[in-house]
Amino acid sequence: MSKLLIVGTVAFDAIETPFGKTDKILGGAATYISLSASQFGVKSGIVSVVGGDFPKAYLEKLNAKNINTDGIEIVEAGKTFFWKGKYHNDLNTRDTLITDLNVLAEFKPVVPKKFIDTDFLMLGNLHPAVQMEVIKQIPNRPKLVVLDTMNFWMDNTLPELIEVIAKIDVITINDEEARQLSGEYSLVRAAQKIHEMGPKYVVIKKGEHGALLFNDGNVFFAPALPLEEVFDPTGAGDTFAGGFIGHIARTGDISFENMKRAVISGSNLASFCVEKFGTERMENLTFEEIQERLLQFKLLTQFEIELS
């Protein structure tokens, strides 16, 4: 069975959408990625940090999904990373109201021994210096290294982010972040510029408008499933990344053809994530529901046309 190591925030989130608001609930990039990847039956572990205020019950929730949390350091005297966001009425855009790094500010990651030989590495959203440190602790290069990041790190730690981007195979970012990183408005040009920074594969997420996969002049588009109800988009990007790497880790195939299926898997899982507040939907998802929706994706995108 393939091993997957996931790095990213494990957090408290406070979310406000047009449909309601929550106080501090379980969140974080690594949380969403791991819950999503756990659907593929791979052996996964998280490297992250939390404070003494982080409920043990949350770690147990992850363990119950076969997610190893030995690499989540608990700083008893510290406070867990906290993020607060408010969505606009279109649910496609949001404002970050608070980012409290707390224990993340001083975090020195340690990859647990049993994940040093990981087959796949998912560098989820967090400080690029931490992402780089994890790469350094893995002596044999994994089959595929995927990185996700966001504008916060482009604004605050750009030189370190550029350094780590040079070392990875696949980057997943949203359209606005791709524009910010590349300085190009056209997403095709943005992807070209980002290729030149290192990654052979560039995945640009466009929220409810799907995702684009670029590689060496090839482009593939995966739609997002048109949903009747979207409740809370928090974590959709991370869930997409978890579905992407989960599919790759389960199949062990890193060809472009298989990455197309991985992008569909990512879109499929993200479509569930947004249906409930926080991680709730991802915690209760079944294999049958995932399969059923994969069929909907197929029907949504398949067509016959005669070329004259």
Ligand code: AMP
């Ligand atoms: P997404 O909606 O996929 O962009 O991810 C939302 C998750 O990212 C939330 O659960 C937050 O805890 C986490 N998050 C927000 N800001 C940051 C940041 N600057 N670095 C790492 N994780 C973050």
